[in-house]
Amino acid sequence: MPNNTPSKTGWGIVPLVTIALLLGPVTAGMIGTILPAFGGLRPGGGGGFSLQAWREVAATPGLGTSAWLSLKTGLISTFGAIFISLLLVAGWHGTRAFRAVEQALSPLLAVPHVTAALGLAFLMAPSGWLARLGSPWATGWQRPPDLLILQDPGGWSLIAGLIAKETPFLLLMMLAALPQARPAERLQVALAAGYGRVTGWIFAVFPNVYAQLRLPVYAVLAYGISNVDVALVLGPSTPSMLSVQILRWMSDPDLALRAPAAAAALLQLGLVIIGLALWRLAEAACGTIGRRLLWRGIRGANRRDDLARGIGLTLSIAAALAVIGGLVGHLLWSFAGRWRFPDALPESLRLRTWARHGQEIIDVSAGTLALAFAAALIALVLVIGCLEAEHRRGRVMGRGGLLVLYMPLILPQITFLPGLQILLLQTGASMGWLPVLIAHLVFVLPYVFLSLAGPYRAWDARYATLGAALNASPDRVLWQLRLPMLLGSVLTALAVGMAVSVGQFLPTLLASGGRLPTLTTEALAIASGGDRRAIGAWAAALTLAALMPFVIAVLLPRVTYRNRRGVLDG
């Protein structure tokens, strides 16, 4: 018989299991990184304290440039993404244009980083779509120019790619934080005091929004500094981002290179900590400057306001077009017959690419989706358990819980995943699908939680009181009232989890020892070959795999509840 105290029903155990699943692999990975960096866990056995690994890292040519590049990329891309989403929300929230841009950007959240990066590469390359559209009438180019646009040594194409991909994320996080800041009322007050829309919004609404935006921003910053998947496609190669150099060491058949990889992974963590510290300083500085401007009575009205709004709308449309254009480009290339430069479109459409790669793509897609479904389903069960335990205890998770959730998102993947692989190798554990599943869960769980927690907590608890008054046990209330009423949100959380899993590169690669091909790892492997048609087909399949669960999550409740208007509206 169920009881109402979680400790007696077993519900209390679910949050503990979830925390263990989040922190266990992270802790193990950190141990597996720290030990080899200081002479432990040597491939041939033996050990003892040593700084040899650090000397090897220090002797790597271009190390300083790599480190600087990583920091610069992370800071500028995060600032750029916030800048665009802030100007858009401040200048346009509540307007029809805003809703249109929001609807264009939201689905892009599910697009894996790798496809977005590959799409952008296709747009911006010297032989890419933008060059084709402008040639030869504007540029005079009859052949692709010999320019280093992609993978430029300054990392600017990488920064552009990260901005395009992270803007939708920060925008949606900003919107989620918005209601508590009462934006409409506050903006009204600011406008009445003569402020421009953007300035008024930044002064009156943004500080409250940012307080809730902090953890997502830190996650974006950490990812910008330390990511591997986007950097492999758009980042410079000599020298590369530090994270890419670590992966090169980790992928080397020479096991002795695991030690410098581990040391560099700790250096990478240091870079993220420096980045976060610099960001915090900048937050404080912005606060001070903002207060100064406020005292000076700056209003930012009229022309300045129009300018700020124009920039915000233009840049966010550009970000959306960059990602969408890339996706269309993938699809087109995968069906392209002959496609000469500078033609804007292929001469003909053929099925040849799909005939050649189709079978393999289907096989890999099936494995990828099965893995994604397993990870997302496990995460969903755990998250529902956590939220239900919270409900039955009558106590909402505190700040500590939120930090645990964000831990795997802020701690760089490239810092603790190599350690996980080193541990797996050392203990002789198999590197099959189970370690991959566990590694995926670490990243799927937080997103499933963040997706479901809002709607789950917002469910009217009076239904539960009513259910109990109708003699229903808490379990019956959960199964027959709460979950059916939250079907749409539950399916969306499942889709979010699947999209996160489908897009994982490093956890798949490192936890499987490179032996479990998924759409993401294959797309990146094929990307280095440079066959545009094959890249297009694999990237299109990857995007489809990430988006399909969302389509089901939107359609299924509409079919199930086609005669139950109250569920869909509420």
Add this chain to the structure above:
Amino acid sequence: MADTGLQLRDVRIATGGRRLIDGLSAHVLPGDVLSVMGPSGTGKSTLLAAITGTLQPAFTLTGEIFLNGRDLRPLRPQHRDVGILFQDHLLFPHLSVSENLAFGLHPKTKDRKTRIAEALADIDLAEFADRDPATLSGGQRARVALMRMLLAAPKALLLDEPFSRLDAALRDKMREMVFTRARDLGLPVLMVTHDLADADAAGGQVIELG
């Protein structure tokens, strides 16, 4: 007969050092209505949560709550036989009208379908069995909510501002219907409201909070 009805003895509810209910005692006999009045924020809904057993842990409750001689406090909410009606009616939006009624019916009830058909006819909604609750009018929803609660055979009925969302003409009809049925079934009724007309229509004892 001193044991019958709903008895509250020196009920105190506090949260974070603030006293919401400070020593409330009352005895509601079967078929009687006790009206608890007071502006919002005086702990009316909290008092109801104490009786249904859904008080949040942040609140501390002392005192005794007995229903027909049975101590309610150690019992889980689903075993207290206390019914409740809210102002929003809260029909389950994913279930049809008849499924809403069936939700509270005891699983061992014989001829469930007949019982539900009779219940629907009883509230003049015989044709509405398969309807989406979202398509019902306010008055129809109120009737379904009442019947759903009564089919669960409660031994007491709590009303949380149950008539405040209905328009004036409908309000009189619903008051009449709820109080008559409760009296016929011999249910003690505890109603919280801020509308004096509700208390007048109920015609029982009145307690002011706050």
